[in-house]
Amino acid sequence: MYNVIIYARVSTLIQAEQGYSIDAQLEDCRKKAQELGATNIEEYIDRGKSGKFLERPELQKMLYNIKHSETNYDALIIYKLDRLSRDSMGLAYIIKILQQNNIKIISTDGAHYGTNPQDILIMQMMGSISEFENALRKERSIRGKIEKRRQGKIDKVKKYGFIYNNKKKNFDINKEEAEIIKKIFNWFTEERIGAFKIAKRINKLKIPTPLPSKNIHIWHENTIRGILRDESYAGTMHTMKYKFEKISIKKIKKTIRPKSEWIDVSVPAIVEKITWEKAQEILNDNKNNKRNTKNIWLLQGLVLCNICKKPMYIKQTITKSKNTNNKVFYFRCRTKIYNHAGLPEKCDARSVQVNVVEDLVWNTLLKIFYSKETLEKYLKRNRKENTENILLEELITKRQTLLNKKNTITDWFLDGKLEEDIATEKLNKLNMELDTLNLRIKMLKKNATKQPATIESLYNKFHEVNNPDREKKKEIIQSVDKIYLERLDDTNGKYCVPKLKLNIILY
Ligand SMILES: [Zn+2]
Numbered sequence: 477m478y479n480v481i482i483y484a485r486v487s488t489l490i491q492a493e494q495g496y497s498i499d500a501q502l503e504d505c506r507k508k509a510q511e512l513g514a515t516n517i518e519e520y521i522d523r524g525k526s527g528k529f530l531e532r533p534e535l536q537k538m539l540y541n542i543k544h545s546e547t548n549y550d551a552l553i554i555y556k557l558d559r560l561s562r563d564s565m566g567l568a569y570i571i572k573i574l575q576q577n578n579i580k581i582i583s584t585d586g587a588h589y590g591t592n593p594q595d596i597l598i599m600q601m602m603g604s605i606s607e608f609e610n611a612l613r614k615e616r617s618i619r620g621k622i623e624k625r626r627q628g629k630i631d632k633v634k635k636y637g638f639i640y641n642n643k644k645k646n647f648d649i650n651k652e653e654a655e656i657i658k659k660i661f662n663w664f665t666e667e668r669i670g671a672f673k674i675a676k677r678i679n680k681l682k683i684p685t686p687l688p689s690k691n692i693h694i695w696h697e698n699t700i701r702g703i704l705r706d707e708s709y710a711g712t713m714h715t716m717k718y719k720f721e722k723i724s725i726k727k728i729k730k731t732i733r734p735k736s737e738w739i740d741v742s743v744p745a746i747v748e749k750i751t752w753e754k755a756q757e758i759l760n761d762n763k764n765n766k767r768n769t770k771n772i773w774l775l776q777g778l779v780l781c782n783i784c785k786k787p788m789y790i791k792q793t794i795t796k797s798k799n800t801n802n803k804v805f806y807f808r809c810r811t812k813i814y815n816h817a818g819l820p821e822k823c824d825a826r827s828v829q830v831n832v833v834e835d836l837v838w839n840t841l842l843k844i845f846y847s848k849e850t851l852e853k854y855l856k857r858n859r860k861e862n863t864e865n866i867l868l869e870e871l872i873t874k875r876q877t878l879l880n881k882k883n884t885i886t887d888w889f890l891d892g893k894l895e896e897d898i899a900t901e902k903l904n905k906l907n908m909e910l911d912t913l914n915l916r917i918k919m920l921k922k923n924a925t926k927q928p929a930t931i932e933s934l935y936n937k938f939h940e941v942n943n944p945d946r947e948k949k950k951e952i953i954q955s956v957d958k959i960y961l962e963r964l965d966d967t968n969g970k971y972c973v974p975k976l977k978l979n980i981i982l983y
Contacts, residue, residue, distance in 0.1 A: 480514035481552045481579075482506065483538055485522040485559045498523060501555040504584035508553050512582070516547070532884065535560075539570065542577050551580045557589070557602050571599055610890065618716075621896075625715050625739040633897035636686035637709060637746050647708075647743045654746045656683055657709055661747045664704055665754045670762075671700040672791070698908075704759060710752035711745030714738045718900055720889050730903065774834050774950050775959065777919070781809040782962035782977060784823040789813055790830055805830040807961060826963040828974055836976055837959060838949065844980070845938040852931050855982060868920040875913050882906050922957075934982065957981045 484501040498521060509517050518541070520534040542549060552574060554560060560570050560581075574581060575596070581589040589595045621631075629645035637657040638647035656678070663669040663677070675695040685695055686703075707714060716739045721729045779788040788807040809825040844854045882903060889899040934955055941948050958981045965975035 478512060478514045478551075479516045479547055479549045480509045480512065480518070481538060481542075481549055482509060482517060482519045483521075483535065483552060483554050483559060484519070485532065485535070501559070501584075504555055505553045508582060508584050512551065512553075514551075518549075535570075536880070539573055542573060542579065549577065549579050551582050553582050553584065555584050557581070557583060557599060568600060571596060614890065622716070622739060625741050628741055630713060630715060630741050630743070631895040631897045633895070633901065634686075635706075635708060636703065638743065646741070649744050649746060657703060657746045660700060660703055661709070661751050661755055664700075664758065665751055668758075670792075671697040671704070674700045701759065704755045707752060708743055709746045710749045711742060713741045713743045715741055716896070718896065720886055720896075720899065720903075730900075773830070774946065774953055775807075775830075775837060778953070778956055779807050779833065779959050779961050781811075781823060781825045782960040782979065783825045784809060784811055785960075786810040786823075788825075788961060791827075807833055826966075826974075828961065828963050828976060832974060833961060833976070836978060837953075837956075837980065840978060840980060841938070841953075841956075844982075845935060848931060848935050851935055855931065855934075868917065871913060871917050871920065875910065875917065878906055878910050878913065882910075955983055957983050 482502065482505040484498050484505060486498045486501070502519070502521070506517070518538075520538040522532045522534045541547075557567075560567060571581075581599070583589070589599050624645075630647070632640050632642070632645075634640070635647065637650055637653045639650045640646075641648045660674055660678075663674050664671070669677070675697045678695045678700075683695070686699060703709065716737060717732060719731050719733050721731065773790060776790060777787070780786065781788050787810050789810055790805050791808045791813065792805050806827040806829055808827040809823055811821065811823050812825070812827075843850065845851055885894065885899055885902050885906070888894040889896065894902075937955060938952055940952075944952060960977075960979040960981075962977040963974050964977055965972075967974070
């Protein structure tokens, strides 16, 4: 019995025209298989469409089957070694899997690549050569790009507020969207409304989002901040800003090139330079303020709304005064922040000042941890139940899919098949999805993997330090799994003492 796999790939139209076509590859490969006396042939074919989002699902399927199927494959037939992977890192990865399964690589020109060290070295060298050719090609394409930009031309790319003009290879202003941009800058610099409130305001007006997709159909504060930071709106678009590098089979490094390497292209301005600069000042101020208060939130990520069981987020109240040192922060139910399609209606939960909750939680913990007996008694009533494991697995699979997509985009970018701006746009979108996913996985993992701690260790951890500072307190509070919070009173004002219902769940 001779089990053979055939893998064929065509990535661009150009290659197809150069006689690399899938049919030609397959014909050669099948012939080879017959020569070898194969009795069982499996075929995996990846067809590419230039410029479109692409994956190599068949290659992945093939590797999966090699690893998991019961068939013992003898050989993999390919047209040329570069069909497998264009970079040596990817090739090394594929070879490793083939090697582990004792599968020979045979190319249609008759070259055999076995599994001995010499052959592996030759294969890796060939991979390096094809990688080098790619680098050359990329450099040439970058030089062409630079020339194009110097002439004031940009790549076709979607940017909110603009329409790409194919003739002049630059933007025209999209009047409707430009109005929104102007409003955003005006609200931010003149009325001093924060990015979060602006997003909320725009969502209320039901204005379509810059990048509509299945999952993202509301404006986020980050979208707003992205717009405020974007100098294109003041007439200067920075291009060649990012560099993508593949540092391992799964990791892509996106780095900012030194400013001297950026190429500025003039585009039609939507707001005045002076307005844009003012926005930068405010943004930088905010950033510095945020940095100072970072790490001191004892309960961040732990507090859930007792009414709807959704997370409560820390939000700053918008105070009319310009005194930045007098900020008040509140825990606010998520449904009151992002109230958009897909989420339940706003719940009735009232917001509670963060410091009030922190004090109450700490004092409650002091009571619970008063002695080992009090702790044991509390745990008997309040230990959390372990579910959610299946969901976690699903999310992890989904994350892998997204990571693969990212990988593919980088592949395509590195191969010179995808413009930088389009790659950036796609990667940004994926990163946004990944961020959300990672956060959920992190939350679930925290629940699923931690073994319930012993009373002894919980108690000791709590009493380790006599007068814990905030940092130490935060560490101690990590033994809290979640806190359900509900405000029961109906008083108003900064100085009234709210009546709170609290349910602390320990690990
Ligand atoms: Zn709620």
